[in-house]
Structure formats: structure tokens, C-alpha cells
Amino acid sequence: MSFKIAIIGAGSVGFTKKLFTDILCVPEFKDIEFALTDVSAHNLEMIKAILDRIVEANGLPTRVTATTDRRKALEGARYVISCVRVGGLEAYADDIRIPLKYGIDQCVGDTICAGGILYGQRNIPVILDFCKDIREVAETNAKFLNYANPMAMNTWAAIEYGKVDTVGLCHGVQHGAEQIAEVLGAKSRQELDYVCSGINHQTWFIDLRLNGREIGKDELVAAFEAHPVYSRQEKLRIDVLKRFGVYSTESNGHLSEYLPWYRKRPDEITRWIDMSDWIHGETGGYLRYSTETRNWFETEYPQFLEAASKPIDPEKRSNEHASHILEALETNRVYRGHFNVRNNGVITNLPQDAIIESPGFVDRFGINMAAGITLPEACAATCIASINVQRMSVHAAISGDIDLLKLAVLHDPLVGAVSTPEEVWQMVDEMVVAQAAWLPQYAHAVPAARERLSTSGVKTREWAGAARRSVRSIEELRAEKAALKQAG
Secondary structure (H helix, E strand, O other), rough: OOOEEEEEOOHHHHHHHHHHHHOOOOHHHHHOOOEEEEHHHHHOOOOHHHHHHHHHHOOOOOEEEOOOOOOOOHHOOOOOEEEEOOOOOHHHHHHHHHHHHHOOOOOOOOOOOHHHHHHHHHHHHHHHHHHHHHHHOOOOOOOEEEEEHHHHHHHHHHHHHOOHHHHHHEOHHHHHHHHHHOOOOOOOOOEEEEEEEEEEOOEEEEEEOOOOOOOOHHHHHHHHHHHHOOHHHHHHHHHHHHHOOOOEEEOHHHHHHHHOOOOOOOOHHHHHHHOOOOOOOOOHHHHHHHHHHHHHHHHHHHHHHHHHOOOOHHOOOOHHHHHHHHHHHHHOEEEEEEEEEOOOOOEOOOOOOOOEEEEEEEEOOOEEEOOOOOOOHHHHHHHHHHHHHHHHHHHHHHHHHHHHHHHHHHHHHHHHOOOOOHHHHHHHHHHHHOOOOOHHHHHHHHHHHHHHHHHHOOOOOOOOOOOOOOOOOHHHHHHHHHHHHHHO
């Protein structure tokens, strides 16, 4: 087979390498072309060198090109994969820093909450540019695979406004299933069968079977509470399991941001989170992790390049959906996964226009969703609250309506639990002014926002958050990795 895959945001070096090696685990795909594109020529140079080394080490005919000219990369592409972070870590830092001034403590801030909503405002205009290029220069009926957050908002905009065949992909379901299999004592992941449904980052394991035996709430709660690690790291997640009756896909830190109950008071935050790793609830945890990862990669790049000389091992193919979807579409080997698509009746008690994440099957006819799923009422209620925020956020990003943007932020569950309307109005003004370089649709609103900020009487505070850790130096990271290696 010979076709072209374009990867936008290919400068996400580690993730691009994973997607690349996964796809090349499919024997029929060795003669395809990968076209890499990114706004950073430096990152493109690094990732191309790594992928070229993989191709050379494995004796493959695979072609790899790299360009900062996105349209050139998309020309003739059958598949387009996006893993962009619009605004980079600079804008992301404001997603965390500014809401903290108003008492809003986020662990990740990339899905909803104040940070996720502004992240969507930066992404959506760029997503629509991608879609325009795909329609104009990619292969007819090219498929757009979006890995970038905020997943639901980006996918919603691409489908409703970009008019491109789009699917959103995430790995939260797979990671949650791995946890469940472990606590239940499964010898392999294949022993666990499950139906997981909802919206991205609020997906729920509504049916669990271990070797054909149905697993109920009480058994699952007992298994998690008996686990020596998860019982500490996933306290909030286990509490939600007890109250809702089903387990959530999302980590302790992620899940805490989407609910109005666990992060609204500093003393409550420290009660529910765990500081052993960022993902369990640390303030700005993902920002710190991303910063350290970038610094580590820049410093240790020669080691990454050397590691690329190893043979590709199909046994180590990851459970990221992209390679499996492409394999199913191109070879007709059926794949079952969980995909982000427009609802259209798939989940009976969520809005039709929402972007849901739910089970589906892929073959040469495309992605076919399992329809007629009904969520438990508490899960549906939680999802609908987020969907309403996502809908307003998408429409605000398209129209450049700053008042609608403020209403979207006001209706966010955690923001509403922490902040007053006056605080929300000022916070959004401050974020729009700070991020104006990445928000062209709000250019007309920036002068008035800046004027309001100069006369506003809403008080803020400089606050690091309830559980903040400093970014570690390269030396500290090296020492930690050496200690872990020695202990292991």
C-alpha cells in the first residue's frame, strides 16, 4: 500500500515517534509517506532525524518529509493527524496562572474549566484553518484524526464548522481499563471486556465483565480500596465510584476539575489529591510535567536519537487508536475502540449535537458506532453540564463574542463553585488580553477589555495554589531517574 499521512504539530516529538512506530507495525504500511509539519523548524528537524534513523535502522522504504508549510504537507494526504498545542507552554502557563488569581485551582486545565475554555479559543480558529486546507489540497474525503485538547471542542468545531470527516482520539479509556484489570487480578487486559461511554475525559465504565463474569460496584470498590497504590492515588475517583456506581476513565487530577465539589476549597483539594505524581491532582501539575519533559528532551536529545536505532517491535505497539483505525480502514481487519464523534443518537440521554466518546467498530466502511447506549442518570447529568459549556465555548470561538465566552466560563462547574460573576468577567478580560496574540477572533474586543481592567475594582491575589510543586532542574530529574533505575 502507498498513501500519505500528514502529522500537524509533529514537533510533539515523543508522541509523533509513538504514532510513527505504531503505524509501521502494520506490515502493509511500510511503503507509505509521512509528511511532518509544525510551526517550529527546530522541533521538526529533531523529530525528522529520529524518524529517519528508525527508517534506516529497520531497512524500510518509508518516506519522511518535514516542512513548516502546512499546505504542502497536506497535499494529497489521505489521513491528517493533529497533536498541536496552540500557544505552546507560554499561553498554557496563563491558563493556570490567571485563574489562580481568582481562586480557581486546576491540575491540567486543558478540557473545560477556565484554562480549557481559553485553550479551545486558541485552538478552534487554527483547527478551521486545518480543515480548509484539508478540503482544498488533501485527498478527497481525507480523514482528520484529532488528538489535540480540548478534544470535544476541537472535534465539535471541525465537524460542525470545518466540514471535514473527523474523529477525536484519546487514551483515557485504555488507561482506566488497565487499572481495572489490575485491581481485579486479571492476568491480561484481554480478560476484561467493557463498555465505556460518555464524553471525553468524562467517560464511564457502565458495563464490566471479567472472563464473562459481570463486575458490580461493590466488588470494584473493594478491589480499588484494597490496592496498595490506587487506594492512595485515586481517592477522589474511588469516592465518585461509590456515589455514582460506576468508575470514571479519568485520573484523580483530571476528574477533580470537571466536578464542582472537590477543588473549590484549598483544604478540600489537599484532602482528595495525592502528590506522588502530577496526574493525581497537583496544582498546575501537567504544566510542570510538560515543562520538565520539554527541558529533558532538549538536553538529552542525543540519547533519544540513539534509541531510535533499535528495531521496531510489533509486540510493543501501543494502544493508541490511530494505527489500529488506519489498519482497519485500509485492510478491513476489524478494530473495536472508543471514539469521539457527534452523538446523533448513539447515547440516548445526551444532546444530539454533543461530541461523545463511546464504543465503535472500524472496517473498510468506516467508523460504526454502537448505538442505543443510556448512561446512568448521574453520569448523564455531569456530562450535560460540561456539554453546555463546550457548546457555548465553540460558538464563542467561532463568533468572537466575548460576552458569550464569559457566559461559557461562568457556567463551568468548577468556576461556578469558586468565583462570582464579577470575578469571572474580569478574569476572562485578563486572559483575553494576555493571550491576544493567539486569539485573532477577539482582536476587536481587546481594547475594551484592557480599558475595563484598568478601572476594575475586583480584587485578586497572587496564589501558587493549594498543592504546587516547582519545575525540577535537569540535574534533579537525572538524580530521580537514576534512583528509580537503581531501585528497580
